[in-house]
Amino acid sequence: MKRYIVYGAGAIGGAIGGRLLQAGADVTFIARGANLRALKEGGMRLRTPSSDDRLKVDVVGSPDEAHIGAQDIVVLAVKTQDTAAALQELVVAVPDTIILCAQNGVENERLALRQFSKVYGGFVFIASAHMKPGHVDIYTGSSPGILDIGRVPGGADSTADQIARDLQAAGFDAVARPDIMAWKRAKLLMNLNNGLQAVSGSTIAELVDLARLAGEEGKTCLDAALLSYVPSDQVIARLGSVLNFSTIDGQPFPGGSSWQSMARGTSSEVAYLNGEVVLIGRELGIPTPINLFLHETVQRMVRDGSKPGTLGLDELYAALTGLTSQQRPAAVSQG
Missing domain, CATH: 1.10.1040.10 (N-(1-d-carboxylethyl)-l-norvaline Dehydrogenase; domain 2)
Incomplete structure (x- = not known):
């Protein structure tokens, strides 16, 4: 299983990275400010309707500290208004690093394609909240949410299949889709x-x-x-x-x-x-x-x-x- 670099440890990034970590994946978070301090000092508190876990997390303050390699998968989970700045910081990664845009809207993938050749979109529906540093709550029961994957501009491939399998192992309902932007x-x-x-x-x-x-x-x-x-x-x-x-x-x-x-x-x-x-x-x-x-x-x-x-x-x-x-x-x- 490849390492996942989750850029943005808020509601969506925290839920995705936290569940992957619980499933045994190698996960590094990139966070900022009070959230970074909270995650370093006390780990992530990840709650669902039936569980309340404290996770020890690997967290850094910048992509440079994450030492991103060609085999890593960067999960972009920042808000779209912060994507351009995040991508500028990610130039420390090699150009063929995999970028997965687990974000709302349809602009992030276009921004990512300017910098990276292997870009994937995610259809994300995770009812999670991040209202306190270091805390993420997921408000659904049997599944933490939906996260379908597809290559951008189109087509499913072996990488999308592998990411979907990793997400399935973490409890998500995930499908590799050739028409992800639709x-x-x-x-x-x-x-x-x-x-x-x-x-x-x-x-x-x-x-x-x-x-x-x-x-x-x-x-x-x-x-x-x-x-x-x-x-x-x-x-x-x-x-x-x-x-x-x-x-x-x-x-x-x-x-x-x-x-x-x-x-x-x-x-x-x-x-x-x-x-x-x-x-x-x-x-x-x-x-x-x-x-x-x-x-x-x-x-x-x-x-x-x-x-x-x-x-x-x-x-x-x-x-x-x-x-x-x-x-x-x-x-x-x-x-």
Whole structure:
């Protein structure tokens, strides 16, 4: 089994690297600041609905300290806004080092291909949270999540097969896919909901109608750009067959990546989620008022240091439905 270099030991990187470590893989984490100190001093606390483990981890503060070789697999798990800087640091690795982008959005792979020839995309659905240095919580039961792998720009190969097997050994539901970017674009459409959660602090169930509006804009843009994506019913069936959400200490999964970033007071990846739709729309002359509003609102809230829920659900509905001809369903109204 090759060594995995997990660059970013947050919610996703911590969950992937922690589970690989528990399965016997050779794992090195690259972390920063308080998280680096916590991991060095006390290891990683990795919790699930049925377990609470303290893992001794190999952790360094930079790629240079990791001594990355040609046989290593670098798992990029930083937010997209940090990918370019991370890749610049990774030039200490050899050019044919394997890079696996275990990230939201569809920009990371393009950035990685500028520097490395062996780039793989990951369709990631892991309900994990990183709200305290050195701590990672995974809120699903029998499986820690889904992580499908494919070569970019397309095609599955023996490396994708091997990574999928390693992830399966770590408990993940992992498949090597030749059309991984179509799956990642489908995940992008789902992630448009992240901005809604970050703005309102509401649940996915409360936001279903607004998520549909954001998703329709996204599909219109992807269709016009001739970019394929897996149908939503196929993705939902995949998720439903694997994931079993539960609680930790009686608390449910707190929210997606944008919600967590805003709650921690850090930068948001919304520019590469809702902002991706805005970008395609501007390139092709397609209006995207819903996603533009979410993009600009989240960015402003981050600059102001606002927390999730600053804009209530009623206010959010009024703002977004005012941009379209849609009306808020009576059954959703908070009265």
